[in-house]
Amino acid sequence: MNTRLLTLPVVAALSLTTAYGTSAGATTAATAATGASGAPVAAGVVQAPKPSPASSPVGPGCSSLPQSGPGSVADLGRLRVVTAAAHSPDLSTFYSAVNKAGLVNKLNTTKDITVFAPTNEAFNKLGKRKLNKLLADKNALTKVLTYHVVQGRKTPADLKKGSFTTLEGDKITTRGSGDKIKVNDAHIVCGDLQTRNAALYLIDGVLTPKK
Structure with missing residues (x-):
């Protein structure tokens, strides 16, 4: 074979x-x-994840931002917006309110938004009784907080004379420039602070939806 x-x-x-x-x-x-x-x-x-846009802080209160560490421009830029608020001493009440309303995940994961966050002093203007009542009513709190959020990263130039629909559904108006920008009747204390997913503006009043 x-x-x-x-x-x-x-x-x-x-x-x-x-x-x-x-x-x-x-x-x-x-x-x-x-x-x-x-x-x-x-x-x-x-x-690597896409970096946050560069912050160009505007407002009379920006001088009080820490130069480094928690709450600094560099620190806020690496965090998502609610987490960034937790690092800001002036936003502890806002952070607590967002937690109570169950909005942490929604605001932290929504891409490219602008958040007008009332400072602790702004919430204190409501008075203790009214503030406690708001914090205890999840539906009302959610309505108020989502009225402080609009889609898109708004720059100071966008706010010069603007009208924006909020996540709550009602509109807010903005006007002014430099250190004198208003959102409805509230003033921007410090803004155009860029976080991982949002532009953050600290304001001196709690905005109330008209509806």
């Missing part, structure tokens, strides 16, 4: 397996190199 004839199928099968394995390996390597989108990605490189 010719043993050479018997070995030919085996050699052919091994050749096909080797070729197929090489092709599959090349395809897998190409996919890894380009990523799911097909765009080239360097091996071992983890793509």
Whole structure:
């Protein structure tokens, strides 16, 4: 019997397996190199999240911002908006209110919004009784807080003479420039503070929806 004839199928099968394995390996390597989108990605490189826009703080109260550490411009820029509020000593009541309303996740995960956050002093203007009543009523609190949020990162230039629909559904109006910008009847204390997902403005009054 010719043993050479018997070995030919085996050699052919091994050749096909080797070729197929090489092709599959090349395809897998190409996919890894380009990523799911097909765009080239360097091996071992983890793509960093998109950085926050640069802050250009405006308002008479910006001078009191810490130069570094919690509450500083650099610190706020790396955090999502509610987490950033937790790092600001002037927004502890706002942070507590957002927690009570169950809005932390919504505001922290919504992309590119503007939040006009009342300072502690702004909430204190309501009076203790009225403030406690508001904090105890989740529906009313949610309505008030979402009235302080609009879609899109608004710049001071956008606020010079603007009208914006809030997440609550009613409109707010803005006017002024520099250190004298108003949102409805409240003044901006310090604003255009860029967080990971939002532009943050501290205001000296609690805005009330008309509806």
